[in-house]
Amino acid sequence: xxIIASGATLGARIEGVDLATPLSEERLHEIEQALGRHGxxxxxxxxxxxxxxxxxAERFGSLEINVxxxxxxxxxxxxxxxSNLKENGKPIGLADAGQDWHTDMSYSRTIAFSNxxxxxxxxxxxxxxxxxxxxxxxxxxxxxxxxxLKRELEGMTITHDFNKFWEKMRQEKGSTRPPLxxxxxxxxxxxxxxxxxxxxxxxxxVLYANPxxxxxINELPADRSDEVLAFLFEHQLQxxxxxxxxxxxxxxxxxxNMGTIHNAxxxxxxxxxxxxxxxxxxxxxxxxxxxxx
Ligand code: OGA
Ligand code: MN
Numbered sequence: 001x002x003i004i005a006s007g008a009t010l011g012a013r014i015e016g017v018d019l020a021t022p023l024s025e026e027r028l029h030e031i032e033q034a035l036g037r038h039g040x041x042x043x044x045x046x047x048x049x050x051x052x053x054x055x056x057a058e059r060f061g062s063l064e065i066n067v068x069x070x071x072x073x074x075x076x077x078x079x080x081x082x083s084n085l086k087e088n089g090k091p092i093g094l095a096d097a098g099q100d101w102h103t104d105m106s107y108s109r110t111i112a113f114s115n116x117x118x119x120x121x122x123x124x125x126x127x128x129x130x131x132x133x134x135x136x137x138x139x140x141x142x143x144x145x146x147x148x149l150k151r152e153l154e155g156m157t158i159t160h161d162f163n164k165f166w167e168k169m170r171q172e173k174g175s176t177r178p179p180l181x182x183x184x185x186x187x188x189x190x191x192x193x194x195x196x197x198x199x200x201x202x203x204x205x206v207l208y209a210n211p212x213x214x215x216x217i218n219e220l221p222a223d224r225s226d227e228v229l230a231f232l233f234e235h236q237l238q239x240x241x242x243x244x245x246x247x248x249x250x251x252x253x254x255x256x257n258m259g260t261i262h263n264a265x266x267x268x269x270x271x272x273x274x275x276x277x278x279x280x281x282x283x284x285x286x287x288x289x290x291x292x293x
Pocket of ligand 1: 098104133265276
């Protein structure tokens with residue numbers, strides 16, 4: 001197995017490993033370390049069944065099963081389907097997942113460790129891939145915060161709300177998704193997490209805020225919270241923290257949901273097919289104490 005760093009702020013490619021066969025503990029450990037260090041890792045030229053994808057992802061922690069999500073592999077609810085394809089006029093997957101800056105599941109009491117995506121159909125135009133995935137480096141974003149702000153925010157917490165992203169998609173992105181029902185909102189109540197997390201693999205602090213779900217810094221007055229969040233969102237999206245994964249069919253892409261934030265670039269048309277299978281790995285294996293509540 002070779003780990004080839006991209007040389008940019010994030011990203012590495014891992015060659016010489018077949019994810020269809022079970023990994024040794026040693027390989028698993030090397031991949032975890034690479035994920036912490038590089039934030040986004042890709043394994044090109046994989047050939048996986050949905051079950052093999054599930055079995056690989058599950059080595060890193062328990063998988064989220066979203067029972068409300070109708071778009072999953074038949075018989076494998078942990079394998080979600082992202083796609084703009086339709087069969088008999090019906091969507092086969094979630095067509096607009098992640099199309100703005102966010103980190104997965106910061107709105108959940110148990111946060112996410114990693115998302116594992118397998119690219120099956122990738123839209124192409126003029127020899128280039130579309131529907132790529134962009135990332136920003138939250139280790140670097142923390143490191144480069146003004147020292148006074150690091151001190152001010154240390155020990156503080158942020159409220160994250162699933163509804164923030166949902167409503168933004170409806171109101172600003174023309175999504176046809178209906179508003180969340182009272183029942184759905186009750187099942188996904190806002191939660192709080194520290195502004196800075198100590199990353200379980202690197203042991204370093206990361207900025208755990210994202211424009212998609214972060215609502216309020218709980219310990220600050222509302223106007224100061226608004227001002228600081230606006231600053232953090234602008235700060236964390238700066239070009240020097242950015243990295244883009246350009247997809248190729250057969251890629252397995254894994255990202256670190258604590259050390260990065262991401263955005264699915266919506267630059268392809270409905271008639272340009274995209275099909276990705278996805279497993280959301282929760283942080284229970286790495287953060288058992290903090291998230292066992
Ligand atoms: C996600 C997501 C990005 C993509 O599945 O959570 O953000 O490029 N996907 O599909
Ligand atoms: Mn996402």
